[in-house]
Amino acid sequence: MLRLYDKLSSGNGYKARLLLHQLGLPFERVEVDTLGGATRTPEYLSINPIGKIPTLRLEDGDHLAESNAILYFLAQGTPYWPGEPRTQAEALKWMFFEQYSHEPAIAVVRSWIQYENMPDGAEDQLARKYQDGYAALQVMEDRLAEQDFLAGDRYSIADISLFAYTHVAGQGGFDLAPYAAIRAWLDRIEGQPGFVPITLG
Amino acid sequence: MLRLYDKLSSGNGYKARLLLHQLGLPFERVEVDTLGGATRTPEYLSINPIGKIPTLRLEDGDHLAESNAILYFLAQGTPYWPGEPRTQAEALKWMFFEQYSHEPAIAVVRSWIQYENMPDGAEDQLARKYQDGYAALQVMEDRLAEQDFLAGDRYSIADISLFAYTHVAGQGGFDLAPYAAIRAWLDRIEGQPGFVPITLG
Numbered sequence: 001m002l003r004l005y006d007k008l009s010s011g012n013g014y015k016a017r018l019l020l021h022q023l024g025l026p027f028e029r030v031e032v033d034t035l036g037g038a039t040r041t042p043e044y045l046s047i048n049p050i051g052k053i054p055t056l057r058l059e060d061g062d063h064l065a066e067s068n069a070i071l072y073f074l075a076q077g078t079p080y081w082p083g084e085p086r087t088q089a090e091a092l093k094w095m096f097f098e099q100y101s102h103e104p105a106i107a108v109v110r111s112w113i114q115y116e117n118m119p120d121g122a123e124d125q126l127a128r129k130y131q132d133g134y135a136a137l138q139v140m141e142d143r144l145a146e147q148d149f150l151a152g153d154r155y156s157i158a159d160i161s162l163f164a165y166t167h168v169a170g171q172g173g174f175d176l177a178p179y180a181a182i183r184a185w186l187d188r189i190e191g192q193p194g195f196v197p198i199t200l201g
Numbered sequence: 202m203l204r205l206y207d208k209l210s211s212g213n214g215y216k217a218r219l220l221l222h223q224l225g226l227p228f229e230r231v232e233v234d235t236l237g238g239a240t241r242t243p244e245y246l247s248i249n250p251i252g253k254i255p256t257l258r259l260e261d262g263d264h265l266a267e268s269n270a271i272l273y274f275l276a277q278g279t280p281y282w283p284g285e286p287r288t289q290a291e292a293l294k295w296m297f298f299e300q301y302s303h304e305p306a307i308a309v310v311r312s313w314i315q316y317e318n319m320p321d322g323a324e325d326q327l328a329r330k331y332q333d334g335y336a337a338l339q340v341m342e343d344r345l346a347e348q349d350f351l352a353g354d355r356y357s358i359a360d361i362s363l364f365a366y367t368h369v370a371g372q373g374g375f376d377l378a379p380y381a382a383i384r385a386w387l388d389r390i391e392g393q394p395g396f397v398p399i400t401l402g
Contacts, residue, residue, distance in 0.1 A: 049340050050298055064290055066297040073290035089265055089274035092293075096267040097251055100300045121325045139250050 002027040003057035005047070006201075007034050009114070011107055011164035012067040013054040014198045018160055019074050022194035029201050035115060067164075068095040071157040080160070082152050091151035091158035097139070098161045105133035107165040110172030133169070137179055140166070144181035148188060155192055163189050168198065203228040204258035206248070207402075208235050210315070212308055212365035213268040214255045215399045219361055220275050223395035230402050236316060268365075269296040272358040281361070283353050292352035292359035298340070299362045306334035308366040311373030334370070338380055341367070345382035349389060356393055364390045369399065 004020065006013040006029050020027050032038045032053050039051045048055040048065040056064045056073075064070055072092075075081035082088050109129050112118035118126070140162065143150060151158040167186050169176060176183055189195065205221065207214040207230050221228050233239045233254050240252045249256040249266040257265045257274075265271055273293075276282035283289050310330050313319035319327070341363065344351060352359040368387050370377060377384055390396065 049343055050302060058287075062287075064287075064294065066294040066301075068297050069290045069294035072293050073286060076286045085274060085277045086259075086263075086265075088277075089270045092273050093265065093267040093270035096269050096297070096300050099297055100267075100304070101251060103301070104305065124322045125326075142250055 002059060003030060004028070005030045005032050005044075005053050005055040005057070007032055007053050008199070008201055010034070010053060011103075011168065011198070012052070015067045015160050015164045016054045016056060016070045016074070017198075017201070018164070018196060019071055019080060019157065021196045021200075022080070022192065023074060023078060024194065025074070031201075035117065068099065068157075068161055071095070071160060075157045079154070080157050082154075082156055084152070087152040091156050094150045094158040095161045097136070098165075101132065101139075102136040102162065103165055105129045105136060106169050106172060106174060109133060109174070110165065110168060113172050130174070133172075133174055137166070137169070137174070137176070137182060140185075141179045141181050144185045148185070155189065159185070159189055164198075203260060204231060205229070206231045206233050206245075206254050206256040206258070208233055208254050209400070209402055211235070211254060212304075212369065212399070213253070216268045216361050216365045217255045217257060217271045217275070218399075218402070219365070219397060220272055220281060220358065222397045222401075223281070223393065224275060224279060225395065226275070232402075236318065269300065269358075269362055272296070272361060276358045280355070281358050283355075283357055285353070288353040292357050295351045295359040296362045298337070299366075302333065302340075303337040303363065304366055306330045306337060307370050307373060307375060310334060310375070311366065311369060314373050331375070334373075334375055338367070338370070338375070338377070338383060341386075342380045342382050345386045349386070356390070360386075360390055365399075 002025060004016055004027050006017065008031060034053055038044060039053060045051055047063045050065050054067055054070060056070045058064065064073055082091055147153065149155050149159050150162060166182065203226060205217055205228050207218065209232060235254055239245060240254060246252055248264040251266050255268055255271060257271045259265065265274055283292055348354065350356050350360050351363060367383065
């Protein structure tokens with residue numbers, strides 16, 4: 001059986017969890033105490049040298065890291081991965097955007113506020129992170145004002161990737177009220193077959 | 202003809218440039234003055250709303266953003282993209298690692314030093330970025346001590362993605378001397394057919 005090393009509150013973990021549920025794939029979930037250092041132990045680093053969650057243990061005992069790579073792997077041969085190379089590249093474009101331009105602002109601020117773990121001296125970074133986060137939201141808003149989903153014309157792992165931290169952006173103090181197209185897209189995703197909330201393990 | 206909106210000193214631009222050369226694909230290159238604000242003009246944002254380089258203009262006039270998504274698209278159907286889904290996922294794992302754990306440390310420090318554009322107050326971040334950058338290098342070193350290339354057993358776009366900023370890490374003050382496996386891997390990449398240096402447009 002598949003095994004997901006995960007953290008329930010993590011959007012990165014939730015990406016894998018949501019797709020596993022939507023695919024109807026049974027899996028066992030191991031909650032990892034990331035804030036307590038459990039991703040830095042020799043045991044954990046032996047399965048994921050990058051030292052982050054999620055990590056997916058495959059049925060052959062091999063391990064795959066990086067949330068968006070896990071989405072790619074699980075989605076192969078399913079409708080969650082687009083069929084055309086140009087649309088595939090567009091999905092990946094959004095997933096790289098997620099890791100570089102969205103997550104480091106929106107997810108990091110959420111973590112700082114939710115866990116009160118903002119590093120000393122990071123107050124100066126906070127304003128910049130709000131600015132970067134809102135800029136990322138605007139890029140999404142402009143796309144979603146024209147199309148129902150991010151890559152091509154149907155729901156894909158690009159939507160899962162960006163849904164994960166966008167739908168909880170309010171927990172970091174981001175106000176989604178002005179982003180009507182994003183809010184409609186969040187609703188569309190919550191209406192997808194097999195959808196489960198981030199709070200479900 | 203393909204057109205690459207690019208910046209010669211950019212590792213992200215170089216990723217696309219290097220693969221285009223290795224594939225023998227003719228392209229025209231447009232140098233974009235990123236530091237002078239040329240990626241924030243309405244004209245540029247209309248082709249890449251994320252406002253970064255590189256952007257690839259395809260032959261049909263459509264535009265693709267995000268360096269690693271461009272690599273994916275260009276590599277389809279070529280030996281630079283692995284054939285097996287598990288190895289493909291591993292290549293993407295390294296490419297997401299590049300954008301999240303490697304580039305924000307190693308490329309950003311290089312830019313701060315090379316262009317003397319470190320933001321006010323970022324001195325506190327510098328030590329952390331060196332720490333993060335060396336941690337990323339160690340993850341690569343451990344992999345490359347066991348295998349010649351990052352994903353599977355042959356050269357792929359995962360290697361191109363991480364070569365881009367690793368081989369110029371010294372320009373940001375990173376010392377690669379202790380990383381013997383990385384240095385041997387850099388040599389292997391420079392010996393690949395069609396290799397061109399970052400200085401070649």
